[in-house]
Amino acid sequence: MRARPADVLVAEHMLLGALTGGEAAGIPVASLVTSLYPLPTPGAPPPGPGLAPATGALGRLRDRVLAQLIVKPWGKGLPALNAARVANGLAPVDSVIGAFDRVDRLLVLSPRALDYPGRRFPAYVRHVGPRLDDPAWAGELELPAGDAPLALVGLSSSFMDQRAVLERIAEALGTLPVRGLLTTGPAVDPASVRAPGNVLVTAAAPHSIALRHAAVTITHAGHGTAVKSLAAGVPLVCVPLGRDQREVARHVQFAGAGITVSKSSSTRTIARAVDRVLNDPSYRREAQRLAAEIAAETATDRAVTELEALAERATDKDEGAAIRG
Incomplete structure (x- = not known):
């Protein structure tokens, strides 16, 4: 930042080195969370275990x-973090978790409606809605x-040893009166996934377009796929x-917009879950409720808007300093 001055620093929320650099430079700092808010807060179970x-x-x-x-495990990093802070002219902190608080804004790129209604967030946290773009490699829709x-x-x-799970999902769809569009992503060769005749297996497809035609999504519950599906109702x-x-x-x-089965579930269990979501209108109703809230958000x-406000604040501060000088 000494070489290329900036009005605002924006960094992924886990990059404490970058956030420390912004604080040391004396400029507003915003961190980004690209999934659900990941730190413990009042009004919600601790994130991680899926409680x-x-x-x-x-x-x-x-x-x-x-x-x-x-x-507790974060405490192991406290000596290194404080060494970096002191080396950059900053006071040490009492905890690594506390260092995540030392930002002007933490922008959560996730729908507020997907989080628990009673959860209470720090004052600097803003839910700014998800990014719904398809990746560049998504290709054309078939x-x-x-x-x-x-x-x-x-x-x-990415690779999560998912080929066998994909095959069980495909087999489950083969027992139902549905069409299946199964996208493997870059980590799995679509030719390696056996599928019945009613399931089209392809490396990629633009999910945002495919979802306009979909009645249900079967997913690992990655934040991107889950939120895109909910945004489409x-x-x-x-x-x-x-x-x-x-x-x-x-x-x-919890939102009533889907159900969960284990990755080790049998073909029959997966088929029952898909059939349930397709034939119980409450799931689509709740998904459409979330879609309306995501659209508004x-x-x-x-x-x-948040980043521009931080930049304006930094500019006003510089102008004020210049006038006083």
């Missing part, structure tokens, strides 16, 4: 204990033939594979 919200005193005790256990309900299938775009069957996916799946289920670009 349901607490009910009663025992549930609240569970949350307090687990929150302490979840943040739909399977026929007019049966369309089931869109997409597991992780399409309910989900979630098959979490790891990472933050159990947490996303729990929020989808993304009608304007709140992230840009």
Whole structure:
């Protein structure tokens, strides 16, 4: 920043080195969260395990204990973090988790409606809505033939040992009166996935367009696929594979917009879950409710508005300093 001065620093929220550099430069700092808000807060279970919200005193005790256990490992990084802070002319902090608070804005690129209604966030947190763009490699849309309900299938775009799960999903769709569009992503060769005749297997497709035709999405509950489906009013069957996916799946289920099955589920179990979501109108109704809230949240670009406000504040501060000088 000394070489290329800036009015605002924007960085992914985990990059404490970058956030420390912005603080040391004395400019406004915004961090970005590209999934659900990932730190413990009042009014919600600790994020990570995919727990349901607490009910009663025992549930609240569970949350307090687990929150302490979840943040404890971060303490190992405190000496290195404070060494970097002191080297850049900043005072040390008491905890690594506390360092995430040292921003002017934390922008959550996720729908507020997908989070728990009773959750209370720090004052600097802003939900600015999701990014719904398709990746550049999504290609053109090809739909399977026929007019049966369309089931869109997409597991992780990175490798999570998902080929066997994809095959079980495809086999499950083969037992139902549906069309399946199964996208493997870059991590799996579509030719390696066996599928029945009513399931089209392809490396990629623009999900935002495919979802206009879909009746259900079967997904690993990655934040991007889940939120795109909800933004289109399409309910989900979630098959979490790891990472933050159990947490996303729990929020989808809590919102009433889908159900979750294990990644080790049998073909029959997956088929029953898909059939349930297709034939119980409550799932589509709740997905459409979330779609309306996401549409309102993304009608304007709140992230840009927040960043422009920070830049204006920095400019006003510089002008004030110049006048005083």
